[in-house]
Amino acid sequence: MPSFTEENYLKAIYHLSDAGTKPVLTNDLAEAMKTKAASATDMVKKLALKNFLAYKKYYGVNLTPKGNREALIVIRKHRLWETFLVQTLGFAWDEVHEVAEQLEHIQSKRLIEKIDEFLGYPKTDPHGDPIPDRKGKLQEQHAIACDQLKEGKQAVITAVKDSDSSLLKLLDKIGAKPGKKIKVLARETFDDSMEALLDGHKVFLSKEVSKNLLVKE
Amino acid sequence: MPSFTEENYLKAIYHLSDAGTKPVLTNDLAEAMKTKAASATDMVKKLALKNFLAYKKYYGVNLTPKGNREALIVIRKHRLWETFLVQTLGFAWDEVHEVAEQLEHIQSKRLIEKIDEFLGYPKTDPHGDPIPDRKGKLQEQHAIACDQLKEGKQAVITAVKDSDSSLLKLLDKIGAKPGKKIKVLARETFDDSMEALLDGHKVFLSKEVSKNLLVKE
DNA sequence: ACCATTTTTTAGATTAGTCTAAAAATATAT
DNA sequence: ATATATTTTTAGACTAATCTAAAAAATGGT
Numbered sequence: 001m002p003s004f005t006e007e008n009y010l011k012a013i014y015h016l017s018d019a020g021t022k023p024v025l026t027n028d029l030a031e032a033m034k035t036k037a038a039s040a041t042d043m044v045k046k047l048a049l050k051n052f053l054a055y056k057k058y059y060g061v062n063l064t065p066k067g068n069r070e071a072l073i074v075i076r077k078h079r080l081w082e083t084f085l086v087q088t089l090g091f092a093w094d095e096v097h098e099v100a101e102q103l104e105h106i107q108s109k110r111l112i113e114k115i116d117e118f119l120g121y122p123k124t125d126p127h128g129d130p131i132p133d134r135k136g137k138l139q140e141q142h143a144i145a146c147d148q149l150k151e152g153k154q155a156v157i158t159a160v161k162d163s164d165s166s167l168l169k170l171l172d173k174i175g176a177k178p179g180k181k182i183k184v185l186a187r188e189t190f191d192d193s194m195e196a197l198l199d200g201h202k203v204f205l206s207k208e209v210s211k212n213l214l215v216k217e
Numbered sequence: 218m219p220s221f222t223e224e225n226y227l228k229a230i231y232h233l234s235d236a237g238t239k240p241v242l243t244n245d246l247a248e249a250m251k252t253k254a255a256s257a258t259d260m261v262k263k264l265a266l267k268n269f270l271a272y273k274k275y276y277g278v279n280l281t282p283k284g285n286r287e288a289l290i291v292i293r294k295h296r297l298w299e300t301f302l303v304q305t306l307g308f309a310w311d312e313v314h315e316v317a318e319q320l321e322h323i324q325s326k327r328l329i330e331k332i333d334e335f336l337g338y339p340k341t342d343p344h345g346d347p348i349p350d351r352k353g354k355l356q357e358q359h360a361i362a363c364d365q366l367k368e369g370k371q372a373v374i375t376a377v378k379d380s381d382s383s384l385l386k387l388l389d390k391i392g393a394k395p396g397k398k399i400k401v402l403a404r405e406t407f408d409d410s411m412e413a414l415l416d417g418h419k420v421f422l423s424k425e426v427s428k429n430l431l432v433k434e
Numbered sequence: 435a436c437c438a439t440t441t442t443t444t445a446g447a448t449t450a451g452t453c454t455a456a457a458a459a460t461a462t463a464t
Numbered sequence: 465a466t467a468t469a470t471t472t473t474t475a476g477a478c479t480a481a482t483c484t485a486a487a488a489a490a491t492g493g494t
Contacts (some may be wrong), residue, residue, distance in 0.1 A: 022479055026442055041443055058442055099325045108316045114306040136288040243472055257450055258473055275472055
């Protein structure tokens with residue numbers, strides 16, 4: 001069993017590698033973990049020794065199948081707990097991340113299966129992110145970031161990339177959440193912002209916001 | 218905020234001191250924490266420095282009001298999570314202790330208040346132990362161990378002292394749980410066992426079992 | 435191709451919690 | 465009351481995860 005800290009590193013590597021598609025650099029990993037490059041190197045060496053990572057000095061790391069599975073199990077727990085907090089306990093979607101960061105490390109297969117069952121086997125969490133199954137298999141998303149959407153195109157919001165609370169509060173304000181329809185009306189080349197139609201209302205989306213909004217045409 | 222380990226020490230000291238009524242000896246604490254006396258001494262010194270404990274060398278420790286409050290808050294979380302696991306997720310009462318040992322350390326006031334609300338503000342956990350309120354105040358129990366009960370006396374089971382899974386399974390088998398009526402029929406002086414009437418059935422209780430069964434006349 | 439910059443790794447130290455072995459204090463037994 | 469046994473504390477060492485500072489490797493510009 002990986003330690004609390006090891007689990008957090010594996011999860012960060014999974015996210016930084018875009019679901020395992022590219023190697024993760026030491027500095028990026030250190031930044032994501034809010035630590036120093038030297039510490040990241042140490043941990044990477046340890047995780048490589050335990051066969052969670054393929055590590056080549058100076059060239060970054062990749063998750064092994066074992067590491068990938070482990071990361072996805074932690075992500076499954078995180079997303080199930082977030083769903084529980086919002087659906088069952090009535091938390092707002094911008095309040096759940098920190099608590100789920102703790103709950104995801106509870107070691108009990110039985111507990112997470114019971115929570116899954118209690119929630120009725122949800123497919124996505126409150127942010128629209130897919131929940132891996134108990135084997136660590138992930139449903140493909142086929143979504144694109146909203147800033148890639150062509151003008152005049154209609155699409156459905158499927159997920160929000162970042163779990164930052166200030167972003168989620170902003171999205172709440174304009175009524176953007178998974179399931180809502182969105183249509184790009186106009187774009188500004190100056191700052192890459194856009195005007196869009198969301199639920200019949202005109203809204204302005206900055207580049208930062210539209211990049212974090214995943215949609216499906 | 219005390220660390221994970223510090224919280225476990227405080228909880229152990231609370232239980233070993235019989236709710237703060239007597240000092241706790243280093244060896245007993247070490248045994249309860251499954252560690253060595255030297256480690257217990259180190260931790261006790263640290264907790265005393267942080268004003269959770271009153272410590273006099275070679276004479277054991279007592280919880281300060283601050284330490285008592287902290288211990289009761291951990292115990293509150295433990296018992297609320299146990300109640301949640303049994304009532305909401307359908308765990309058996311002998312399965313919840315280990316998981317609750319982990320969940321009790323989640324740091325989120327909001328979360329535990331929401332769980333409390335969701336459960337309808339229960340007064341006791343599945344083992345009959347009282348749940349401290351959010352200030353760390355505990356309802357008095359006024360219960361005696363079943364082995365103190367006089368022959369012929371009728372009483373109601375209020376709680377089970379130990380959370381050991383094999384004890385709880387045994388109690389399940391004979392149908393002993395909080396709320397059930399019990400009457401002492403006869404005692405054996407040889408082994409301090411007893412025969413009792415439980416829900417219309419005759420049952421035999423060893424000294425070990427009857428000591429762990431709390432009743433109210 | 436070489437020098438400067440950036441990134442990564444190594445070396446050595448630090449903290450929390452633990453350990454073993456030895457010393458010190460307390461308790462017990464005659 | 466004094467020796468013996470028990471309990472507790474101290475001293476010094478270990479592991480996991482971190483840090484700073486310095487060394488080593490890779491990258492980029494001309």
